[in-house]
Amino acid sequence: MGILIKNVMILTMDEDRGIIDNGYILIKNNKFKKISFGEYKGEFSDLQVIDGEGYCALPGLVNCHTHAAMTILRGYGEGLPLMKWLNEKIWPMESKFKEEHIKFATEFACLEMLSTGSTCFNNMYFYEDQIIDIVESLKIRSVLGSAIIGEEWEKQMEVAINIDKRVKNSKSGLLNSMLAPHSPYTLDKSALKEIAKEAEKLECGIHIHVAETEEEINIIKDKYNMTPCEFLEETGIFNNRVVAAHCVHLNDGDIEIIHKRNVSPVYNPQSNMKLASGVARISEMMDKNINVCIGTDGTSSNNNLNMFEEMETAALLQKLWYKNPTKLDGKTVLKMATLNGGRALGINKLGKIKEGYLGDLILINLNKPSLIPNHDIYSNIVFSANGSEVEYVIINGEILMKKGEFFNIDKEKIVYNFKNMCRKL
Numbered sequence: 001m002g003i004l005i006k007n008v009m010i011l012t013m014d015e016d017r018g019i020i021d022n023g024y025i026l027i028k029n030n031k032f033k034k035i036s037f038g039e040y041k042g043e044f045s046d047l048q049v050i051d052g053e054g055y056c057a058l059p060g061l062v063n064c065h066t067h068a069a070m071t072i073l074r075g076y077g078e079g080l081p082l083m084k085w086l087n088e089k090i091w092p093m094e095s096k097f098k099e100e101h102i103k104f105a106t107e108f109a110c111l112e113m114l115s116t117g118s119t120c121f122n123n124m125y126f127y128e129d130q131i132i133d134i135v136e137s138l139k140i141r142s143v144l145g146s147a148i149i150g151e152e153w154e155k156q157m158e159v160a161i162n163i164d165k166r167v168k169n170s171k172s173g174l175l176n177s178m179l180a181p182h183s184p185y186t187l188d189k190s191a192l193k194e195i196a197k198e199a200e201k202l203e204c205g206i207h208i209h210v211a212e213t214e215e216e217i218n219i220i221k222d223k224y225n226m227t228p229c230e231f232l233e234e235t236g237i238f239n240n241r242v243v244a245a246h247c248v249h250l251n252d253g254d255i256e257i258i259h260k261r262n263v264s265p266v267y268n269p270q271s272n273m274k275l276a277s278g279v280a281r282i283s284e285m286m287d288k289n290i291n292v293c294i295g296t297d298g299t300s301s302n303n304n305l306n307m308f309e310e311m312e313t314a315a316l317l318q319k320l321w322y323k324n325p326t327k328l329d330g331k332t333v334l335k336m337a338t339l340n341g342g343r344a345l346g347i348n349k350l351g352k353i354k355e356g357y358l359g360d361l362i363l364i365n366l367n368k369p370s371l372i373p374n375h376d377i378y379s380n381i382v383f384s385a386n387g388s389e390v391e392y393v394i395i396n397g398e399i400l401m402k403k404g405e406f407f408n409i410d411k412e413k414i415v416y417n418f419k420n421m422c423r424k425l
């Protein structure tokens with residue numbers, strides 16, 4: 001069984017191929033088998049055919065930093081300063097969460113991500129072992145990071161190691177895992193050193209919040225007389241493949257460390273703006289060829305999981321910050337949200353529509369008002385689209401959304417369960 005998408009415009013995100021104005025995509029098993037301009041002349045038997053006339057195909061978007069189950073906390077405790085908000089609203093509410101809350105909330109988050117074109121997400125939260133079956137049955141690609149935070153870190157690391165084992169034994173090809181120490185200010189030095197060593201042993205990579213606020217910079221300076229990046233380098237965390245969320249407050253030396261250690265910073269502009277954390281020096285990092293990717297962060301600080309919105313804000317904020325409209329053009333931002341995302345997560349062959357790459361793509365409807373006229377497709381996607389243009393979602397060579405409707409996913413049931421649970425909570 002395979003999928004043929006014919007008569008379609010293709011954004012390959014491959015430097016050699018660029019844009020194919022009218023061509024076809026053949027997907028076999030879970031990979032792209034053939035990409036070409038013109039008409040498909042091969043065998044049709046055993047193929048599901050999608051007429052791509054009026055559509056543009058692009059690699060699925062990769063959300064590199066989120067806390068999926070925080071959908072329960074969307075819009076909860078708004079407008080408070082960060083510490084008051086966390087202490088009085090978010091943390092007391094999170095302490096009430098049980099496995100079933102995490103399950104329903106994650107399932108619902110996956111619906112939101114899929115419907116706005118994200119085909120892969122990098123998660124950090126609790127009870128990650130409870131969502132393995134959910135993400136596998138929904139057939140979305142994910143990286144599970146079981147949060148490690150505070151005094152209980154040893155117990156939590158054991159949980160994370162077990163999840164890594166389950167993920168490595170999984171046959172779906174959709175699951176990945178990382179160790180997810182919360183941040184340099186919520187774990188002490190000895191804990192971070194142990195986590196760094198364990199990640200090296202597991203070869204799984206590390207997902208961590210880094211230099212998100214000025215307050216964090218002050219805490220680490222008071223405690224160790226270092227910046228968060230210097231401190232993480234000393235603990236050995238950076239000996240691993242690291243996905244570093246935020247990286248808002250970096251000095252020149254920190255950017256050098258990130259560069260030298262091949263750390264992938266995740267830019268979360270909407271969360272940084274909403275919590276008034278600051279503006280990351282993304283454009284300067286991109287100029288140094290640092291692998292910057294994009295994430296939404298959780299829905300309590302965004303408040304949605306829409307990567308189209310995030311791409312637009314990503315570009316707008318850098319342009320304004322540097323007072324320079326040439327910063328972060330549409331193509332660059334789309335590359336950050338696709339190819340750079342795959343690289344950051346260590347998923348080889350993700351983020352291009354190219355022979356041999358993983359068969360993850362979305363089709364957007366070019367006849368939606370937001371995409372007409374089409375002078376520059378990259379610019380239309382980043383600055384004009386809002387996610388409602390996504391009508392087909394294919395992950396690992398399987399169709400999950402078709403003509404704007406979920407396929408083999410019981411959307412009504414997921415929405416009902418989630419609403420019901422939120423009401424009770």
Ligand SMILES: [Zn+2]
Pocket residue numbers: 065066067209245297298
């Ligand atoms: Zn976060």
